[in-house]
Amino acid sequence: MSDCTNCPGAGVNRREFLATSSALAITAVLAACGDGIGGSATGPSNVNATVTLANYATLGTVGGIAVISGAGTPIAVVRASTTQYRAFSLICPHQGTTVAISGTGFRCPNHGATFNASGAWTGGQRTNGLFEFTVASNATAGTITISS
Structure with a gap:
């Protein structure tokens, strides 16, 4: 235990520290959430990427979802059917937070919107849907090309 009574924070007990810290954290989260539908989100950057499907095992089955790396913007590819793939920006349309795969869809860790x-x-903080990219499939090469 320190005997510094003139140090910054001296005399603040654990309960006061935690209460103040929690209040500041909640304020920061609420400030980041903005004002509702649409907000002032940052849109996805331009994308032109070719993806080798064999590199993403989860895309081997219908309903599989994979996060694609190296595209310059966070992207998820969903295998929608045996022949169709869809690609979505993982930038939340509400405030630009990167959303994550959650079960069979997506969830924004910042404000709880689900897609x-x-x-x-589909729920949580009301916002627009995720931005969808154009996907062209080349079954012979086992690739898809994602573009904006």
Whole structure:
């Protein structure tokens, strides 16, 4: 235990420290959430990426979702059917937070908005759906090309 009575924070007990810290953290989260539908989110950057499907095992089955790396913007690819793939920006349309795969869809860790595998908003903080990229499939090469 320190005997410094003139140090910054001296005399603040654990309960006061935790209460103040929690209040500041909640304020920061609420400030980041903005004002509701649409907000002032940052849109996805331009994308032109070719993806080798064999590099993503989860895309081997219908309903599989994979986060694609190296595209310059966070992207998720969903295998929608045996022949169709869809690609979505993982930038939340509300405030630009990167959303994560959650079960068979997506969830924003910043404000709790949820989206289904088709990119549509399904719950939590009301916002627009996820931005969808154009996907062209080349079955012979085993690749898809994602573009904005």
